[in-house]
Amino acid sequence: MVFGVAGVPTHYKGKLSGLFPWLAEMGLNGLEIQCTYGFKISDDNKKFYKEMSENGFSLSIHAPYYINLGSLNNQVVGRSKSNMKEGIEIAKAVGATRIIFHPGGGHENSEQGRKTAIKQIIDSVNEFTSEIDMADVRLYPEIGGKTASLGSIDEIIEICKNCKYCYPCIDIAHLHAREIGSLTSKEVLKSKLQKIKDAIPDKFEKIHFHAYTINYGEKGEIKHLYFGEKMPDGREGLPNLADFIDVLKEMNIDPWVISEALDSQELGAKYMHDLYVK
Ligand SMILES: [Zn+2]
Numbered sequence: 001m002v003f004g005v006a007g008v009p010t011h012y013k014g015k016l017s018g019l020f021p022w023l024a025e026m027g028l029n030g031l032e033i034q035c036t037y038g039f040k041i042s043d044d045n046k047k048f049y050k051e052m053s054e055n056g057f058s059l060s061i062h063a064p065y066y067i068n069l070g071s072l073n074n075q076v077v078g079r080s081k082s083n084m085k086e087g088i089e090i091a092k093a094v095g096a097t098r099i100i101f102h103p104g105g106g107h108e109n110s111e112q113g114r115k116t117a118i119k120q121i122i123d124s125v126n127e128f129t130s131e132i133d134m135a136d137v138r139l140y141p142e143i144g145g146k147t148a149s150l151g152s153i154d155e156i157i158e159i160c161k162n163c164k165y166c167y168p169c170i171d172i173a174h175l176h177a178r179e180i181g182s183l184t185s186k187e188v189l190k191s192k193l194q195k196i197k198d199a200i201p202d203k204f205e206k207i208h209f210h211a212y213t214i215n216y217g218e219k220g221e222i223k224h225l226y227f228g229e230k231m232p233d234g235r236e237g238l239p240n241l242a243d244f245i246d247v248l249k250e251m252n253i254d255p256w257v258i259s260e261a262l263d264s265q266e267l268g269a270k271y272m273h274d275l276y277v278k
Contacts, residue, residue: 002058002256003273004030005265006210012266016048020057026270027277030058032258033096036065039087046094053095058256060098060140060208061091068104069124070117070150077120080104081128084139091137098208098256100140100169103150103159118155122162129165140169140208145177145221152178153192157199168196169208172239173224173260177216183239190247197251207253211244212261212268213237227264227271241268245275 005028012019023031033041033049039061041049053059067080087099103121107113125139141159144151153175160166175192176183183189197204213225215232225237248255255276261268 001254001276002030003028003269003276004032004058004060004258005269006032006062006258006260007034007265009266010263016045020048020052020055023266024057026266027273028266028269029056030060030256030258030269032060032062032100033094034062035087035090036062038064039083039090041090041094046090049094049096059091059094059096060100060256060258061087061096063087063099063101065102067101068106069101069121070104071106073106076106077124081124084125085128085132088132088134088137092135097136098138098140098167100142100208100210102144103141103155105148105150109148114150114155117150118158121150122159125159125163125166129163134165137165138206139163139166141166142169142210143171143174143178145171145174145214145216147178147180147218147220149178149220153196157196160200160203167203167206167208168200169210170196171210171260172244173210173212173214174221176239177214177221180218180220181216181238186240186243186247189239189244190251193247193251193253205254207256209244209255209257210260211239211241211257211272212259213239213241224260224262227259227261227267229262241272242275245272248276 069080107117156168215222259265259268
């Protein structure tokens with residue numbers, strides 16, 4: 001069971017060395033290191049992370065946004081592949097076992113264009129993972145938040161099916177937003193997870209979640225909401241996190257859940273953790 005936060009929470013003001021006891025006090029035992037602007041971690045911070053992973057803290061890393069294995073530009077794909085290899089080395093150095101990445105894109109947003117892009121991502125991942133010692137590190141393509149972005153459930157399944165080292169990162173808020181508000185009940189969420197389980201049962205056991213509530217529009221994701229914040233029109237923020245925890249329990253999923261609640265990651269993570277252990 002891992003419940004953790006995406007990056008250093010905004011409410012935490014101290015040094016990195018004090019972050020882990022601060023999180024542990026709330027029952028949290030996971031951190032997703034945000035390398036969203038580059039796989040760069042200072043040597044000091046690497047030391048702290050390494051120590052924490054050795055002390056039972058589960059670490060994942062969010063890859064840079066500029067990684068784009070599905071790009072039409074060969075140079076971008078080439079650079080993304082070598083960046084991913086650097087990321088894998090960093091993960092090994094600090095004891096992180098999961099790297100989350102966005103599938104990227106650039107091909108035409110048509111059925112054929114998307115298929116071509118997914119095939120290219122699969123080939124790219126298989127290429128660079130065969131050139132490096134992966135050790136315990138696994139790669140997690142993430143559900144995309146915009147209707148046009150790559151990373152539907154079917155696309156994530158397709159990548160995981162065809163890449164030995166890929167496992168699903170299901171960002172339930174992105175899923176809700178890209179499907180223009182689809183996760184309106186526990187049953188809907190459950191059926192979507194069941195679909196993934198049926199398609200890739202062995203990979204499903206190591207599924208990774210991002211969970212928080214989200215504001216969305218006709219093109220999908222607009223903005224992550226603060227923990228407990230309502231939608232601009234006054235409706236409750238979705239997906240419902242208590243329902244999500246119920247589904248995890250009902251499906252016997254061993255959770256690895258990262259809260260990306262806006263400026264309140266630890267509040268969302270603690271809320272979900274407490275419901276899970278209740
Ligand atoms: Zn992401």
